[in-house]
Amino acid sequence: MISPKGRIVAAMSGGVDSSVAAALLLEEGFEVIGITLQLQACDETVEGRSCCGADGVAQARAAAGHLGIPHYVLDCRQVFEQRVLLRSWEEYRRGRTPNPCVICNEEIKFGVLLDYAKTLGAQKIATGHYARLGARKEGRAFIMRGADVQKDQSYFLFSLNSDKLSKALFPVGGYLKETVRSMARRMGLRNADRMESQDACFSTKETAYAEILRQRFKEGAVPGPIFDETGRRLGMHEGIHRFTIGQRRGIGVTLGSPAWVKSIDAERCTVILTTSKERLAAWGLIATGVGWHALSPGFKRLRCSVQVRYNQAPVSAIVEIEKPGTVLVRFDRPVTAVCPGQAAVFYSGARLLGGGWIDRALSEPVHMTGVAEEIIR
Amino acid sequence: MRHIYLDNNATTHLHPEVLEAMLPYLGEIYGNASSIHWFGQEARRAIDLARERVADFLGGSTDEIVFTSGGTEADNQALIGIADLIGKPGSRIITTTVEHQAVLNSCRHLESKGFRVTYVPVDGLGRIDLQAFADSIDDDVILASVMLANNEVGTIQPIREAAQIARSKGILFHTDAVQAAGRIPLDVRELGVDLLSLSAHKLHGPKGCGALFVRSAIPRPVLVHGGHHERRMRAGTENVPAIVGFGQACQLAGSRIEEHSRLTASLRNRLEKGILDRLSHVRVNGCREHRLANTLNVSFEGVDGQMLAMNLDLMGIAVSTGSACQSDAMEPSYVLSAMGCSEGVATSCIRFSLGIDNTVEEVDLVLDALTNLMEGLRH
Numbered sequence: 001m002i003s004p005k006g007r008i009v010a011a012m013s014g015g016v017d018s019s020v021a022a023a024l025l026l027e028e029g030f031e032v033i034g035i036t037l038q039l040q041a042c043d044e045t046v047e048g049r050s051c052c053g054a055d056g057v058a059q060a061r062a063a064a065g066h067l068g069i070p071h072y073v074l075d076c077r078q079v080f081e082q083r084v085l086l087r088s089w090e091e092y093r094r095g096r097t098p099n100p101c102v103i104c105n106e107e108i109k110f111g112v113l114l115d116y117a118k119t120l121g122a123q124k125i126a127t128g129h130y131a132r133l134g135a136r137k138e139g140r141a142f143i144m145r146g147a148d149v150q151k152d153q154s155y156f157l158f159s160l161n162s163d164k165l166s167k168a169l170f171p172v173g174g175y176l177k178e179t180v181r182s183m184a185r186r187m188g189l190r191n192a193d194r195m196e197s198q199d200a201c202f203s204t205k206e207t208a209y210a211e212i213l214r215q216r217f218k219e220g221a222v223p224g225p226i227f228d229e230t231g232r233r234l235g236m237h238e239g240i241h242r243f244t245i246g247q248r249r250g251i252g253v254t255l256g257s258p259a260w261v262k263s264i265d266a267e268r269c270t271v272i273l274t275t276s277k278e279r280l281a282a283w284g285l286i287a288t289g290v291g292w293h294a295l296s297p298g299f300k301r302l303r304c305s306v307q308v309r310y311n312q313a314p315v316s317a318i319v320e321i322e323k324p325g326t327v328l329v330r331f332d333r334p335v336t337a338v339c340p341g342q343a344a345v346f347y348s349g350a351r352l353l354g355g356g357w358i359d360r361a362l363s364e365p366v367h368m369t370g371v372a373e374e375i376i377r
Numbered sequence: 378m379r380h381i382y383l384d385n386n387a388t389t390h391l392h393p394e395v396l397e398a399m400l401p402y403l404g405e406i407y408g409n410a411s412s413i414h415w416f417g418q419e420a421r422r423a424i425d426l427a428r429e430r431v432a433d434f435l436g437g438s439t440d441e442i443v444f445t446s447g448g449t450e451a452d453n454q455a456l457i458g459i460a461d462l463i464g465k466p467g468s469r470i471i472t473t474t475v476e477h478q479a480v481l482n483s484c485r486h487l488e489s490k491g492f493r494v495t496y497v498p499v500d501g502l503g504r505i506d507l508q509a510f511a512d513s514i515d516d517d518v519i520l521a522s523v524m525l526a527n528n529e530v531g532t533i534q535p536i537r538e539a540a541q542i543a544r545s546k547g548i549l550f551h552t553d554a555v556q557a558a559g560r561i562p563l564d565v566r567e568l569g570v571d572l573l574s575l576s577a578h579k580l581h582g583p584k585g586c587g588a589l590f591v592r593s594a595i596p597r598p599v600l601v602h603g604g605h606h607e608r609r610m611r612a613g614t615e616n617v618p619a620i621v622g623f624g625q626a627c628q629l630a631g632s633r634i635e636e637h638s639r640l641t642a643s644l645r646n647r648l649e650k651g652i653l654d655r656l657s658h659v660r661v662n663g664c665r666e667h668r669l670a671n672t673l674n675v676s677f678e679g680v681d682g683q684m685l686a687m688n689l690d691l692m693g694i695a696v697s698t699g700s701a702c703q704s705d706a707m708e709p710s711y712v713l714s715a716m717g718c719s720e721g722v723a724t725s726c727i728r729f730s731l732g733i734d735n736t737v738e739e740v741d742l743v744l745d746a747l748t749n750l751m752e753g754l755r756h
Contacts, residue, residue: 033691070690070691072687116684119681119684119688119754120684120687120688120691121688121691121753
């Protein structure tokens with residue numbers, strides 16, 4: 001019978017966070033249905049460590065059994081292949097560095113699973129993300145950083161639109177990881193100390209992952225030259241997909257002093273190195289596909305902080321709207337290794353204001369005139 | 378929440394009489410049936426009695442019954458064991474496209490070993506064409522395997538006729554009767570089969586136990602090698618409690634087969650009529666003339682079968698989308714695909730399989746639940 005509080009689908013990876021998330025909702029009196037997404041075939045997990053492999057299914061099933069809730073496995077392998085893996089490969093092929101976790105959250109968890117949850121009569125879906133939800137007076141939801149600053153995963157959720165956000169619950173977002181672990185112990189969830197859950201399906205060396213994708217989609221590797229900043233040819237590479245801006249290891253040529261990937265030119269199939277770490281710095285960026293959460297439209301320029309990759313300390317910046325969906329961002333101080341393909345996510349304190357996809361980094365100081373608005377939290 | 382179980386083709390509940398018969402053998406009577414002493418003799422007598430009951434149930438003699446770990450092992454033993462024994466390079470096996478995976482994957486295994494396999498197609502009702510079956514048999518064929526009744530749609534094959542054809546062409550004939558046993562009368566002599574597979578848990582017996590009937594006049598297939606158990610046809614210390622339960626279950630099934638058929642048919646027909654009367658865009662899959670009395674396979678056009686099964690589960694109603702052995706893969710039912718159904722039909726199906734303990738009230742509750750769900754899902 002459907003609980004008077006309503007029915008929720010909990011995305012259960014088998015990890016401690018999503019298990020506790022399901023348990024907390026159950027304690028609150030919701031009817032909870034656990035669903036584990038099967039994203040890749042069991043033998044395809046990267047380095048045997050996946051939040052979505054067969055091992056995860058068994059752990060999620062055990063956790064659901066312990067909580068006494070129904071548990072199902074949803075086979076998303078095909079859609080994951082098309083919408084996440086293929087899209088990621090296409091980014092690598094263009095010399096960009098994709099963020100599959102963001103895409104997966106948008107397309108799979110808050111896409112396929114959310115649609116499926118509706119057909120099961122669930123009002124909302126819950127995940128184990130470390131993020132919180134806030135709501136303006138008019139009811140539009142926005143994302144807040146998780147209470148555990150170290151574990152905050154709001155960055156991965158920036159692209160959820162207001163409709164998806166209104167259907168989301170992040171029950172562990174208000175807790176510290178340690179607290180979640182101790183709750184798991186209190187609840188008697190097995191492996192409370194061992195289970196590690198995060199957006200970890202892709203946790204491997206970036207370049208190795210791109211190479212795995214290339215082989216998966218049976219595309220040829222296009223070799224090309226490696227140059228230094230003066231245009232001196234240093235050697236050859238086996239495909240630009242193996243490189244990401246700021247990369248230092250596995251470049252394949254030696255310069256006698258430390259060198260980093262400064263830029264990738266997909267059209268010419270070239271990789272350019274620098275021996276000066278300062279030269280990796282960007283003063284700003286252009287982002288496209290930008291969306292905002294529960295902000296009144298009409299602002300031209302915004303003072304906020306920006307994060308250009310997960311786990312990066314946010315930097316103060318001014319964001320200027322170029323045209324709808326496209327922004328120019330000026331950092332207050334230079335930021336190292338701004339990678340096209342990654343997300344630029346804007347915050348005001350703990351509140352996530354919006355974000356977009358980095359199109360290119362700006363290596364020269366950016367000039368802006370006029371006043372930037374502050375967001376009143 | 379009230380639970381309604383309509384998935385008896387996946388498994389059945391252990392009958393209390395069966396459990397009672399098994400209990401001493403899970404307790405004080407623990408001897409190894411191969412031992413010479415009193416403990417062993419007690420166990421041996423229990424197995425002897427069970428073998429008599431299984432033999433009586435299917436019309437064979439006791440020396441033709443080999444106990445196995447279940448229907449899957451029995452199928453493997455029949456196909457791989459016979460191929461091992463009388464197969465030569467290039468030998469061929471005939472089967473159908475709608476067999477259980479225990480048969481299909483045994484055939485795939487044999488193909489990997491150099492055997493050739495012909496998969497005889499079925500018509501839209503799931504029945505094989507006897508002429509095509511006959512035509513497929515040439516001098517290279519050593520064995521044919523055709524299931525008695527299909528697990529997903531319940532279609533009953535013309536086994537007597539097929540076995541007759543096989544015999545006339547001088548080849549061995551195996552039938553997988555796992556799903557049919559306890560639901561339609563079984564008589565190996567009347568059917569004229571050489572080998573027949575059974576499973577205990579489909580007829581209110583325990584899991585992990587089955588049998589292979591091997592007609593006394595034919596070569597003796599072996600799959601599991603080891604000691605001298607089961608007249609050297611299946612090594613391994615006998616699972617005495619399960620075998621005892623299997624014997625009891627067969628006796629029970631034999632004694633109430635007509636009752637089972639009559640009761641489940643009336644419930645199944647009520648369910649079928651209710652679905653057809655109340656819901657639009659539904660289609661009954663399988664052969665209504667030659668069908669297990671307890672089985673109903675329905676496609677609900679435009680609705681994902683798995684999602685429907687989950688929704689029913691959340692209402693306490695247990696059904697499946699097809700074979701339970703297949704349910705981890707969200708692929709269209711291969712049985713329905715082999716019957717020529719479109720992908721839409723093959724992914725929107727639900728299998729209802731009734732048991733003797735289901736009630737009219739339960740069927741009506743299921744009909745109400747389906748009606749409500751379909752209104753919501755189709756808007």
